Amino acid sequence: MAQWLRISQMLQCLPDDTINNLYPPSAFPIEVRHFLAEWIERQRWDDFALENVEQESQARALLDQTISMLQSIAQQNGNVVDRMKLMQISRNMTMFQQDSLQFTVMVREILTKERVLLGTDLRSAQIRRRRSSNTDVDHLVLKVIEVQDIRQKMHQLQEELNWERQNYERLQGPIQQNGLDHTKSEIQKLQNHIQKLEYNVKAMATKRFQLLKECVDCLDQCQTRLISRLKAWRWDQHKATIGQPFDENLNPLQTWCEQLLGVNGKLRQELMLIGEPIPELEERLGKLLQVLIESSLVVDRQPPQVIKTQSKFSTTVRYLLGEKVAPGKPVVLKAQIINELQARNLSSVPGDNVGELINNTAILEHNTSSKSTCATFRNMSIKKIKRADRKGSESVTEEKFALLFSTEINITGCDTPYRIQMISLPVVVIVHGSQDHNALATIIWDCAFSEPDRVPFMVSERVPWRMMYSTLNSKFTSEVLTHHNLDQYNQHFLAQKIFDKPDFADDFSNILVTWAQFNKEVLPGRPFTFWQWFEGVMELTKKHLREYWSEGLIFGFIGKQHLHLILKDRPNGTFLLRFSDSEIGGITIAYVSATDNGGQKIQNIQPFTKRDLEIRSLGDRIRDIDHITYLYPEFPKHEVFKKFYTEPQASPVGGYIPVSLQTKVGTEASSDTPPPLTPLPESPHSAVGFPSVSEDMDLDIDKLLESLHQ
Template sequence: MAQWSRISQLIQYLPDETINDFYPTVTFAIEVRHFLSEWIEKQRWEDFALENVEQEANARALLDEIIMLLQSSSQQNANVVDKMKLMQISKNMSMFQHQPLQFAVMVRDTLRKERVLLRAMPQVNNPQQHQQYITRESAFPSMQEVDHLVLKVLEVQDLRQNIHQVQEELNWERQNYESLQGTMDTTVSEVTRLQNHIQQLEYNFNTMATRFQLLRECVDCLDQCQTQLLSRLKAWRGEQYKATIGHPFNDNLNVLQMWCEQLLGVNGKLRQELMLIVDPIPELQERLGQLLQLLIQSSLVVDKQPPQVIKTQSKFSTTVRYLLGEKVAPGKPVVVRAQIINELQARSLNITPSDNVGEVINNTAILEHNTTSKSTCATFRNMSIKKIKRADRKGSESVTEEKFALLFSTEITITGCDTAYRIQIISLPVVVIVHGSQDNNALATIIWDCAFSEPDRLPFVVPERVPWKLMCSTLNSKFTSEVPTHHNLDHYNQHFLAQKIFDKPDFNDDFSNMMVSWTQFNKEVLPGRLFTFWQWFEGVIDLTKKHLRTYWSDGLIFGFIGKQHLHLILKERPNGTFLLRFSDSEIGGITIAYVGAAEMGEHKQIIKNIQPFTKRDLDIRSLGDRIRDISDITFLYPDFPKHDVFKMYYSEPQTSTSGGYIPVSLHTKVGMETGSLATNVTSVAHHTESHHNAAIYQVPQFQQFTPQEAITREQMETSDSPAVEFSPDPAVFSDEATGDMDLVLNSLLNFP
C-alpha cells in the first residue's frame, strides 16, 4: 500500500497539532501531499542534505516541477475552492527558489515522520481501533518526543555519512593539489580554485563536528523517553492491581511493547554510531549500556497474574510476557522459572532457586513467540503450591494475613548484544490458604493491600488505618464490579456502612475523615455478632450477584439502611408500604421491611421485618415470586404498586401436568408466632387436574438449628490444618431450608 494511502486513513484521528507539525500550511501544506502523493513518493528525497551543496541543482529541478504540477492540478480541478487553494500554495512554494535544498530536506523529513508514525501504529484496518489507539496513546510518552528522537538519530547517521564523503573528497583534492604543485604548466587560477575548494571542504568538515553534540543530545533524549516508558510500565502494573477492587483496566500491552522495541532499536543505532567514531566517548558508551540493561530487565511483565488467594494442592495458571521477545537471540530455548517467596525475600530479591519457602509444582515454562499476536509469553498452566513454610507470627496475626509472591526469573540474550542478562519480576501479593473456609479472610487481606498500599512501598507494607472516604470508595468499587452493576451505593447506603463499621448507629455527622482500621475491617467481630464487617459485606455481594443483580440495578432494593432511618421514612407511609434491605444480623440475607397494621389494643402502625431470605431460600423460590406471594405488602417505597414494578420478575404459573402427577407449587406466607415475631413459613398448593379449589395446607415450622463448627473461628484463622467447611448461615427447615424437599412434600401428600 502506498505510504500516503495508509497515512490518510489515520489523519482524521490525529490531534490538530500533530497534523500542523507534519504539514505546515505555508511551506508544505497537506493539499500538496494529497494531490501529488504518487509523484512525491517516486522521487529520491533521501539523497538530499543541507551539506550537499552539489545537489542544489537537482533540488531546484524538483521544486520547479512540483510548482508546475500544482498549477496544472489547479487548472484541471473543477472545485473552485480547491482551484484557488492550489494556486495560492504554488505561489507560496516559490519562496524556496533561493533555497531549494531547504525545500528538499523539508519534504525528506516529512516522509520520515510519516514512516515513523506508520511503524508506531498497530497494523489494523478498523478505524475504531485506530481511534482507541490514539486515545490510549495520550497515556504514553509523547509520540512527538519519540519521533523527534528517531529523526535525530537519522540526522546523526546522515551526518556520519556526509562526514565520510567530505573526508574522502578532501583527501582526493589534497592529493590533486600536491600533484599540481610539481607541474610547471599549472595556472594560477587552477591552484586558486583548488585551494578554495579545499578550504570549503575543510570548513564543511569542521562544522560537522557538531555530530558529537548531536550524539549527546540523542542519548539525553533516549534517557528521557525511557524514563517515561518505565514509569508507564509501573503505572500499568498499578492499574492491573487496582482491578482487584473493580477499577477499570485495559490489559493491552501491545503499545508498551512497541515503545520498548523502538527504544531498543534507537539504543542499538546510537551504540553503532559511537563505535564508528575514531575517538570513543566512554561516558556515552557507559550511559547507553546502562539504559540497555535497564530496558532489557524491565521488559518482563506478569501479563496474567496468578490468583491472589491460592489454596495449596489446587491448580492455577499465570502468564509472563517479555516485551522484547522478537529481539531475543535465536538458539537455546529461554526457560522461565517460578518460585514462591515471602515478604522478607520480596524486599531484597537477592534469591537463589534453593531459597524456597514453599514447594511449587510445574514451575517452569518456555518463552514462546506467537506470530499472530506478536507476543512472547511463558504460560504456566498447571501450577500448584504443594506446601508452604510460614514465618513466625506475632500477636494475633493469622495465616490469612501473611503475604507471599511468585518470583519469575530467566536469562535473556538479545540479538546484537554479547551479554546474557539475568532478569526477574514478582507477581502481585498472594495469600496462601489450606482450606476454603479461609478464603474470605484472605481476600480481605488482598483488598486492603490493593486499595491502600503506596506505589513505591516496601513489600508488602500497608497502613494500619485509612480515612473512611477511601474505604467507602473501595467498598463501592468492589460491590459494583463484582455484582456487576452501574448502580452505585448511594449516600444513605454509605452512611449506614460507616455507622456499622464504627459501631455508631446514632451518629449522623460526616464520617469521611474518620480513620478506619484493619482491625475494624476484618479482625474484630461486629458488636453482638459472630462475624466481621468484611465477612458480612462480602456476603451481601455474593447474594446480590447470584440472585439480586437486576433488582439492584433497577433500583428496587434500598439496600444498606439502619433501623432508625428505616422507621423514619416508613412511619408516615400507608399500610403495606415496604422496602427491601440487606439483613443487618445475618450474612448474605435480604429482608422485607413493611408498614403493618396495628396490633390489637394499639393505635399506631408498626414496622415489621420479615425473616431474611438467603441464597438457599432464593434458590428455591425467587425474590419476585416471594413478593407476589405476600399479600401484606402492596406498595414499594415510596408509593409504587408492587405488581407494576415486580411483574417482570414473576414466574409463569405451572398449568400442565407431567407424567400424570398432580402439579405442586410453593408459596411464601408470613405467619405470626408467639411473641408476634414475623417469620417465613411455606405453603404448598395441591391443584386438581382442572386447577380449581386448591386446598391449602400450612406446613408447621420446624425448629431452627445451628450447625456445630468443627473448629473455632480463632483456630481456623491461625491454623494450616485442613478444617471442615461450614456455612455461617443457620439452616432453617422452612420455606428457606435446603433440606430434603421430598420429605416435606411426602409429609404433605400423606396429610389425612
C-alpha cells in the same frame, strides 16, 4: 445495560450540545435511554434499515413497546416531576407511528454513536499517551537520521579530502623540478581547498558528537517516560482488583519498547563508526539498554491473588521485546514463590525456598498473529508453603507472598545475555476454603490503599472513611455488574456499622477506619467481621439480586432507626427490601403492619439467604406474602415485581399431583404448615425479632425434604 453504564459515566464530562445531539430532546430524549437501558440493549436494532419496508410491522411493535414501557414506568415513579416528564415523552413519541422504521433506525444510530464514543473514550487516553510518546520518539528518530546524514556527508568529505591530499603530493614534484608559476598557483588553490575541507570535516565531527549526546539525552528521557508508563500499567492492573477501569492492551507499550531498542542499537552503531571511544556515551547507552531489556518483562495475566495449596492455577508472562530475542536456544522462564522480605531484596537471588511450586517452568513462545511473545504457566500449583514468624494477632491470611518469574535472555545485536525477572502482584496462600474470605480482605485492603513505588508489600493500617467507602462502592458495582451505586443512605449506615456508632448523624468522611475494624475485629454482637458481612451481601446480590438492585427496588443498607423513620407514617402493607445486618448474605423485608390495638409496628421478616433464593426467587416470595402490598414509598408490588414472577408450570405427565412452593409468614406459616413427622432442628438463620417464614407444600414433609435433596 452494560453499554449504558459506561456511556452514562462519560456523559458527565460531555458538553450539553453533544448530549442533545446524541439524544435529540424532541425525538429520543436521554430519559428514554436511561429508564429503558436494559430493554433497549436486548433488542436487535442493528437489523433495521429504511429501505427494508418489510420490517415496518416489526418496527411498529418495538415502538409500541417503547411507548407502553415508558407509560408503565411513569405510573410507578414516585417523583411527580419524573412521572409527568415520562408521560409527555411517551405522548411525543407517537409521532413515529406513521414511520416506525425511522424510529428504529434512529435508535440504531444512537447506539452506534455510543459505541463509537466508548471506543473513543477507551482509546482517547491511549491516543494521548501514544501521541506524546510518538512525538518524542519521532523527534528522537529524526535526530538519529540527522546523525546518520552527517556521518555520510563526513565520509564523502573525507574521501574528497583524501583525494585532494593525493593531488597535492603529486603536484609537489613538478614545482621542485621546474618551479613553474602556474603550478605554484594550482598548488596554493589546492592547499586552500584542503584547509577548507579539513575545517568542514572537523566542524561536522563536532556537530556529530553534539547530536549524538543530544540523542542519548532524548533517548534517556523517552525511556524514562516509557518506564513510567509500564509502572502505570501495572498500577492500573493492581487497582483492577477493586473494580477500577483497566486497559490491558500492551501492544502500544510493546511498540514503544521496540522503537527505543532500535534507536539504542543505531546510536551504539554510530558510536562505533566514530572510530575512537567515547566512554561516557557508551556507558549511558549500555545502561539504558540493560534497563530497557530488564523492564520489558510483564505479568500479562496475574495469578489468582488468593491461592489454595494443592489447587491448579494459571498465569501468563509477556516479554515486550520478544521479536528481538536471538534465535536458537529456547528461553525458559522459571517461577518461584517468595515472601515479603525476599520481595524487598530482588537484587539478589532468593536463597531460602519458602514454597514448593509444581509445573513452575514455561517456554517463551512467539505468536505471529498477535505479535506477542508469552510464557504461559497453565497447571501451576503450590505444593507446600513455609510461613514466616507471625507478630501478635497476625493470622496466616494476612501474610503476603508473590511469584517471581526469571530467565536469562539473549537479544539480537547484544553481545552478552541478560538476567531478567519480574514479580506478580501480592498473593495470599491458604490451605482451606474457609480462609478465602479473610485472605480476600487482605488483598482488597492491599489493592485499595497501597501507594505506587512502595516497599513490597507495605500498606497503611488506617485510611479515611471516604477512601474506604469509595473502595466498597467500586468493588460492589464491579462484582455485581451494575450501574446502580451505593447511595448516601447506604454509605452512612455502613459507616455507622464499621465504627459501631448507630446514633452518629454527622459526616464520617475524614474519620480513620483501621484494618482491624475492616476484617480483624468482629462486629458488636456478631460472630463475623465487617468485610465478611459486606462480602456476603455482595455475593448474594451478584448471584440472585442483580436486576432488583439495578432497578432500584432494593433499599439495601439501612439502619433500624432510619428504617422506622421513613416507614412510620406509611400505610399498612408498605415495605422495603434491606440487607440483613444480623447474618451474612441475607435480605429481609421490612413492612408496616397493624397492632392489636389499632396502631402500627414495623416487622422484619426472617432474612432470605442464598439457599432460600435458590429454592424460590425473591420475586415469587414477594408475590406470596399478602401482608405486603406497596414498595416504599407507594409502588403497587404487583406492578413493580411482575416481571420477576415465575409463570405457573404446566401439569406434569404421568398422573402425578402438581406440586408448588409458597412462602408463608408468622402466624400464617405456623397455622398452615403441617406438623413434621420428626422434629426438625431450628434454622441456623433464625433471629430474634424476625417473624418466621415457611415453605407451604401440598405434600407431607418427608416428600418435601426428598424433593429438595433431589
